[in-house]
Amino acid sequence: MEQKADNNFGYSDTVMDHFSNPRNVLKVAEEEYEASGVGMVGNPTCGDMMKIWIKVDKGEKISDLKWKTFGCASAIGSTSMMSEMVTENGGMKVDEALKLKPQDIMDRLGGLPSIKIHCSVLGDKALRAAIHDYYKKTGREDLIDEKKAVxxxxxxxxxxxxxxxxxxxxxxxxxxxxxxxxxxxxxxxxxxxxxxxxxxxxxxxxx
CATH class of the missing domain: 1.10.10.1100 (BFD-like [2Fe-2S]-binding domain)
Known part of the structure; x- marks a missing residue:
């Protein structure tokens, strides 16, 4: 795990790199990106919002992932890293991407300040929403694990x-x-x- 620098406000160098040079941010108009699934969580009026677009190939791998957010360094850095993890080496299988945990992303980032962990889950939630949207669009709602609250x-x-x-x-x-x-x-x-x-x-x- 990387040492955290004081001048980075407790963030690792990896987090700061992804914050300063975020990967896979959507740079075209939303309607121009032909997504297999779209997920959004949060509310921009409240300051935290994350939207993710995914493309799924015939082999059920996520071949591309784009995102946009209104969020802090933790939200930006963790989602940028997640986008690389999901699409590297030809892309994760959709069902594997659903198993990705916030801790997996934080480990790759070299950790996050404890008070910023809640910001880092925006990308994870939006990815799950995008995959669920993909399942709905392909007529496989039965694969969506949405338990009723108990x-x-x-x-x-x-x-x-x-x-x-x-x-x-x-x-x-x-x-x-x-x-x-x-x-x-x-x-x-x-x-x-x-x-x-x-x-x-x-x-x-x-x-």
């Missing part, structure tokens, strides 16, 4: 989906999860199950 904390009405989203936003300990969602602060009966879910999502995305 209620975990009845007292505070917190679902497993909310726990997962908090993990993807960078929450790294259960106490912070409680502060943000109030989960298990009522009767407390759900705490053991909630903790297991939380740790499971941490392992899934960052383990």
């Amino acid at each position: 209620l975990v904390c009845e007292c505070l009405n917190v679902t497993d989906k909310e726990i997962e989203e908090e993990v993807l936003e960078g929450v790294s300990d259960f106490e912070t999860l409680q502060e943000r969602t109030k989960i298990s602060t009522g009767c407390g009966k759900c705490k053991e199950h909630a903790t297991e879910l939380f740790e499971g999502y941490r392992a899934k995305y960052f383990g």
